[in-house]
Amino acid sequence: MSTSAAFQRARRPEQKQQREEAILGAARELALRDGVRNVSLNDIAARIGIHKSALLRYFETREQIFLELTAASWRDWTQALHAGLAAADAAPGSVGSADSPGSADSPGFPGSAELVADVVARSFADRPLLCDLIPHTALNLERNVSPAAARRYKLTSLGAISDAAGLVHRVLPELTEDECREFVSAMASLAGALWQIANPPPALAELYATDPDLGQACVDLLPRLRRTAAILLAGLIPSRSRG
Amino acid sequence: MSTSAAFQRARRPEQKQQREEAILGAARELALRDGVRNVSLNDIAARIGIHKSALLRYFETREQIFLELTAASWRDWTQALHAGLAAADAAPGSVGSADSPGSADSPGFPGSAELVADVVARSFADRPLLCDLIPHTALNLERNVSPAAARRYKLTSLGAISDAAGLVHRVLPELTEDECREFVSAMASLAGALWQIANPPPALAELYATDPDLGQACVDLLPRLRRTAAILLAGLIPSRSRG
Numbered sequence: 001m002s003t004s005a006a007f008q009r010a011r012r013p014e015q016k017q018q019r020e021e022a023i024l025g026a027a028r029e030l031a032l033r034d035g036v037r038n039v040s041l042n043d044i045a046a047r048i049g050i051h052k053s054a055l056l057r058y059f060e061t062r063e064q065i066f067l068e069l070t071a072a073s074w075r076d077w078t079q080a081l082h083a084g085l086a087a088a089d090a091a092p093g094s095v096g097s098a099d100s101p102g103s104a105d106s107p108g109f110p111g112s113a114e115l116v117a118d119v120v121a122r123s124f125a126d127r128p129l130l131c132d133l134i135p136h137t138a139l140n141l142e143r144n145v146s147p148a149a150a151r152r153y154k155l156t157s158l159g160a161i162s163d164a165a166g167l168v169h170r171v172l173p174e175l176t177e178d179e180c181r182e183f184v185s186a187m188a189s190l191a192g193a194l195w196q197i198a199n200p201p202p203a204l205a206e207l208y209a210t211d212p213d214l215g216q217a218c219v220d221l222l223p224r225l226r227r228t229a230a231i232l233l234a235g236l237i238p239s240r241s242r243g
Numbered sequence: 244m245s246t247s248a249a250f251q252r253a254r255r256p257e258q259k260q261q262r263e264e265a266i267l268g269a270a271r272e273l274a275l276r277d278g279v280r281n282v283s284l285n286d287i288a289a290r291i292g293i294h295k296s297a298l299l300r301y302f303e304t305r306e307q308i309f310l311e312l313t314a315a316s317w318r319d320w321t322q323a324l325h326a327g328l329a330a331a332d333a334a335p336g337s338v339g340s341a342d343s344p345g346s347a348d349s350p351g352f353p354g355s356a357e358l359v360a361d362v363v364a365r366s367f368a369d370r371p372l373l374c375d376l377i378p379h380t381a382l383n384l385e386r387n388v389s390p391a392a393a394r395r396y397k398l399t400s401l402g403a404i405s406d407a408a409g410l411v412h413r414v415l416p417e418l419t420e421d422e423c424r425e426f427v428s429a430m431a432s433l434a435g436a437l438w439q440i441a442n443p444p445p446a447l448a449e450l451y452a453t454d455p456d457l458g459q460a461c462v463d464l465l466p467r468l469r470r471t472a473a474i475l476l477a478g479l480i481p482s483r484s485r486g
Contacts (some may be wrong), residue, residue, distance in 0.1 A: 023424075037382060045427050137438035139280060147450050149455065154450075158459050186433060186471055189440075195380035200442035207390050207397075214394065216401050216424075228429055228475075237476025 020058050022048055024072070027065045028129060035199075036066060037065035038210035067153045070137055073130035075158035077123055078167075084119035085167045112171050120168070121186070124191035125222040128199075134192025138162055172233070179236045187229055192204045194219055263301050265291055267315070271372060275440045276329055277441075279309060280374045306387035310396045316373035317403035320366055321394045321410075327362035353415050360472035363411070363440070367434035369443075369463040377435025404428055415476070422479045430472055437462055 015157055026047040026117045030039040041062040045052045059065045133141075137157070144148050165181035172180065198221040200208065269290040273282045284305040290293045291434055302308045331336065376384075380400070385393050408423035441464040443451065451460045 051413065079456050083255075112422070119341055135436065135439075138436070138443070139378055139382070142447060143444050144278075145448055150447055151450055154457055154460050182474070184285065187304070187336070187435035190429060190432055193378065193381070193436050196378075197432075200381070203315075203388050203390055204385060205310055212400070214397055216404075231425070231478040232471075232474055233478065234481040235474040235476065236480065238477040240429055 022070055023055060023058055023065060028069055031066070031069070031132065032129055035169065036129075036136050039054050039066075041065075059088075059148060060146055061144050063141040064146075064149050066136065067141045067145055068135060068148060069129070070133040070158040071153050074157050077127060077130055078160045078163045080126070081119065081123050081164050084123065085116065085171050088229065113233040114230065114237060115117050116168055116171055117226050117233060120164075120187055121222055121225035122230050124187065124195075124225055125127060128195065130197075131191050131195030131221075134188060135196060161188065174235055177234075183236065186232060190228055191221075191225060193225055194221055197232070200222075256427055258296055259301070261384075266298060266301055266308060267312055269417075271312055274309070276310070279372075279379050281307075284308075298378060303389055303392060304387050305362065306384040307389075307392050309376060310384045310392060312372070313376040313384065314396050314399040316376060317400050320370060320373055321403045321406045324362065324366050324407050324410050325370070327366060328359065328414050333362055356476040357473065359414055360395060360469050360476060363407075363430055363472050364468035367430065367438075369445065371438065372440030374434050374464075377431060378439060391447055395433065400429075400447055409482075426475050426479065429475060430468065434464075434469055437464055437467055444452055 019243060023044060027039060027044050030043055030047060034043075039062075040048065041052050044062075046056045048055075059068070135236060137153075142153065145153075161181060161184050164184045165177055168180040168184060169177050175183070197217075198219040210216045266287060270282060270287050273290060274479055282305075282431060283297060284295050287305070287308065288298045291298075302311070354402045380396070385396065388396075401454075404427050408420055411423040411427060412418060412420050418426070440460075441462040451457045
């Protein structure tokens with residue numbers, strides 16, 4: 001296989017980067033197909049046609065590969081939020097704009113909040129790999145890499161949350177940036193937790209579908225995220241005075 | 244070691260139960276000390292002084308042991324919530340009682356909501372084992388047991404959430420039982436996710452404590468849970484009219 005041969009020869013920086021990208025690409029494909037928990041270093045190496053030891057010249061551990069994928073997913077997620085919220089904000093008749101103050105007690109807030117809830121919920125529901133990776137980061141990935149790699153990842157994920165909070169704040173200036181950060185952080189944790197519940201293995205999915213006592217076990221990810229986002233946003237202003 | 248000898252001889256039902264309890268007790272101690280993710284079947288077997296194969300006469304897999312522990316933790320959690328909310332409800336001058344209608348716009352609601360937020364937040368923060376186990380259930384435990392064991396566990400966890408929702412509903416009758424269930428479910432998912440972030444391994448804790456750029460990475464579990472609970476409760480009523 002030519003990929004394998006290329007891996008044996010690569011020496012230059014751009015070749016090194018090509019290899020890293022090939023490894024990340026293989027890990028991404030396998031994780032989307034089989035779930036993050038089921039993908040081993042051997043699986044990734046086999047996918048590219050190299051030996052595990054060759055792979056470890058590019059990444060410290062299996063966990064570092066997935067932590068890099070998580071960082072890339074956060075960056076992609078921030079861009080999607082930016083596009084979704086900017087498009088919504090600029091749309092004619094946008095509920096958040098000054099000349100169209102929304103329809104309820106708190107001018108501008110409810111309509112804009114609905115929109116933010118929808119865009120943020122979709123930003124996660126559209127990204128199964130990010131959702132799958134989120135609970136793995138604190139549980140596994142950050143625990144099996146060097147402090148330097150953990151730090152690099154953490155700066156990326158914290159930066160993504162800050163950027164997202166800033167984007168939400170632009171649409172909902174009634175909330176402080178800290179409140180927007182609380183909202184976005186809670187949504188990220190919930191998206192990670194709920195995605196696992198919403199995507200059970202086949203045997204469990206079958207059980208939930210056929211056993212009427214287990215109906216409550218099913219979670220439909222997008223509507224659940226959208227609903228929780230709306231509740232959090234609706235609660236942020238009134239909870240302020242109750243500190 | 245006498246425990247080991249007892250394990251070799253036990254035949255009667257009550258002896259079988261004793262053995263199961265010894266296994267669960269060892270798994271609990273090790274998980275509290277080392278974290279759920281770090282406890283193997285061999286560790287549990289070694290702790291009791293038996294061979295792994297003997298242990299597998301009582302439980303299907305490592306995951307079934309931890310799933311049983313999670314079920315027991317949910318039952319204990321429901322009892323604690325019951326005690327916490329009942330005591331609060333019965334206390335003289337309780338903000339939720341009819342003759343002391345709280346202090347703000349929605350009579351009785353804000354003060355009672357504060358109290359529920361505090362009791363629910365503590366019910367998780369006081370239970371590190373439950374918090375540690377929660378993300379492991381959907382991610383790992385439910386995926387490596389028989390459908391019968393998964394079903395048994397699911398009925399216990401769903402029952403605990405329903406019971407808890409009923410208890411919250413008694414203190415906050417302004418919310419529907421379904422809304423109380425949404426609240427309790429979201430809190431459980433968040434408690435599981437945040438506990439992992441709030442309890443990093445020593446190398447990461449050191450990094451967070453010393454690197455000013457990583458200040459946002461630290462999470463203080465109880466106040467964060469209490470605050471999110473207050474936001475969710477404050478948002479449930481106003482979010483109703485916004486679909």
